[in-house]
Amino acid sequence: MTARIVVVGGGIAGLSAAFYARRRGFSVTVLEGSKRFGGKLLRAEVAGVSTDLGAEALLARRPEAVDLAREVGLGGELVPPATTQAAVYSRGRLRPLPAGHVMGVPRSLRSLAATGIVPPTAVLRAAADLLLPPTPVGDDVPVARGIGIRLGRGVVDRLVEPLLGGVYAGRADRLSLRATLPQLVDVLDRGSLLRGLRDLPPPGGADPVFAGIPGGVARLGEALVDVLRADGVELRTSAMVRVLRRTPTGWRCDVGPASAPEAVDADGVVVAVPAPAAARMLGPEAGGLAAELAGIEYASVAVVTLAFPADQVNLPAGSGFLVPAVERRLVKAATFSSVKWPWYAGSDVAVVRCSIGRFGDTADLQRDDAELVAGVLADLGAIVRLRAQPIDSIVTRWAGALPQYDVGHAARVARIRSAAARLPGFALCGAAYDGVGIPACIAGAQRAVASLTGPRSVSRTAG
Template identity: 55%
Template sequence: MDGTSGRRVVVVGAGIAGLAAAWHLHRGDPTLKITVLDGAPRTGGKLFSSEVGGVEIDAGAEAMLARRPEGKELARHVGLGEALVSPGTTTSAILSRGALRLLPKGHVMGVPSDVAALARSGILTPGGLARVPMDQILPPTLVTTDVSVAAYIRARVGGEVVDRMIEPLLGGVYAGRAETLSLEATMPGVAAAARTERSLLKAARDLTAKAPKDAGPVFTTLKGGLGGLPAAVAEASGAEVRTGVMVRDLVRTPDGWRLITGPTRDEEVVEADAVILAVPATAAARLLAREAPRAAAELAGIEYASMAIVTLAYPRSAFPEPPSGSGYLVPPVEGRPVKAVTFSTTKWPHLGEADPNLVLVRCSIGRLGEEALLQRDDAELVAFAMNEMTEVMGVRGLPIDTRVTRWGGALPQYDVGHLDRVARARAAVAAHPGLALCGAAYDGVGIPACIATGRTAAARVLEHLNARPAAGAKEEPDG
């Protein structure tokens, strides 16, 4: 088939993964008719920004990995290359045992590689610290199948490393729990080393030694906020983007796919030659239940965590001393509602330059299992954040502006067995040519990882559309 046949691809979901898929489809075949449907009133999913204290600041993800190329490359392709900026500081701390303590150098997602540096940090108690070097004399911990992060790391270096180092770092990424998160899916470098290396400390040293020394900053963002990326990608994709359109059902037809949208009393049918589902796993499972029940069953098993971000705008004079680092993390064992704090105007100098008299702070609240906490009203969440600033930073007075952003069911949990679950779901979907999946539920929750899944989904669809089916070929249904 050539590209002039009026073929249509529908992407369900206008988050960054879905929009990236649309952009890659357009780049691969500019003659395609691409439609992006999303039930939300705006595009962008978890990328969204608005003003707090007169300064535009992200309400969702506020940084993306700079050492993965997909995010930066897409930004450059859609005309935002000049807006990419680096953090002013990467120094961060952990609130442990009542004090802010700098993260020790040489850790791998909280796994220490230098016991002396860990001791100087003061994060662990003397007893917890004494347990760490026992890793070097203990018998091997055999890891032949996927295990939880907590199970393996506790066995090697003790529970305090899990409670006070691993939990806050993983919680910052997944809002999850080390007791259930998969070692293979969330810490693949450590998991690979665990299969061959007896000592976790040595494995961490080897991993840090292999890390590129001159790779530049770990994170980047856009001057106007990452919330500006989706609109630029949508425009560059040439797609018809329709928000406020809920897709209720997906049906296979002899020529492709039929999507049923809108309320039952006023439904609309959209026909497509191919479909990309760029929605959370729970929504994808619902849409696949009829045609791909095996995939639906796998995706339905992926749990999601909710969280809220409280953004506070303080006059600079409210702080006894200006924040010097990018922020800090709070281990669950501290028993505080706030799990992470970002000093946005310190981390991102362009925000500080927008109003030199303002300090912008983002407080993250909520982990998996803390739904009751997130049911508090906005005023209570703001009070939690303000109390955090008063107790930890000595802030005096009230913020001049606040914003509460709730992200219900926002973060997929990469629990033990996640990689196998995703592989089974993809294998079931692969039985249906012209159907693909992308998004945060599969290969990583970060922006570059999501963009990469969109690119892969687009490539799968383009390959299908450009293939000439063999005569008499018959597709096997997914049972």
């Protein structure tokens, strides 16, 4: 009898785990607590144009998402952005990022000064990096400390934090240097950041960094669902798993309300939900692992998607802009979707996406939709002189969307993996562990499924 795997969670990590488990010959059931699959992959029509409301690009320089897109029939549709040139709103205007920067860390004083993002006094402070002795990272430090000691707070606040905020919606004072910028750890251990980055290979190359899919990268999740259904995978929505328990032959999922639970048994289980939800499920069975999972905090964000008549909008060149927290604006980032992605060409609609929310921000996210749209329009008016009124808008709220890779995160993940490995037939995957991007989630799903077919785990057949 074929072994049965239950995947808890139907986001990109869970759907990918189901895909790879089915390829290995397992019988697979996916239990998703919400009413739809896809997680942070979601699209809708705004003014008649299909647009991503969540994740909107794949990191193409990692193979996992590109390979999966090919396997589900979308490989021929992957396209690079028309432009990736982004700006930072700083000191009253949009300014280009330093040439060759590494997550906002400049490679030279000249490139830093040329942007005007920080004032001349901050450039002089950054020059101290060339004179300071090495400042080893040790076990771990916050990004703001590791980089701030070398280059000063101005570089951290106006360059590094807005870029990290775009990825994690986090704060440089909390985010782990080892977990978020591991490529800088060895450089800091040796000494000068500016000298060390000069020795690193410059970013670039012939291959595009990012890729999109006409109509939105949410199509990747939709295609996965279609392939899984065609391959006999059982896909269930509104199937909230409350508790996971070990049984003599595997695992039991208690699904649905406590007043009328349904037992779903499996030989193995892959948990692909946010860490706090995984902690609640595992509490009765694995208290130590649950405590480690519960320690991972999450940031909530909102995305305001606006559509304007194209003939009334004159957007700046480039794909969009970032806004440092020190500017005290509602908008933390804006993407000019109809400029960035070539499939909008010829449309009579200009689409702009604006992100709101950083870790710890609650007041802004409590505003109603109309207030958020009004606030975004006020910021767009001030930053890019956009005066047109939208013909359509969508406010998408992502509660608990982005795990925070705080100081000590890598060590916490190592402890989580060690505890999980002691549970036969059990694996975890998702954005909380090895990266928040789509390829990282897919890679985590591959590793999770592979661990179920190793020693002391689930075999291909049972019974």
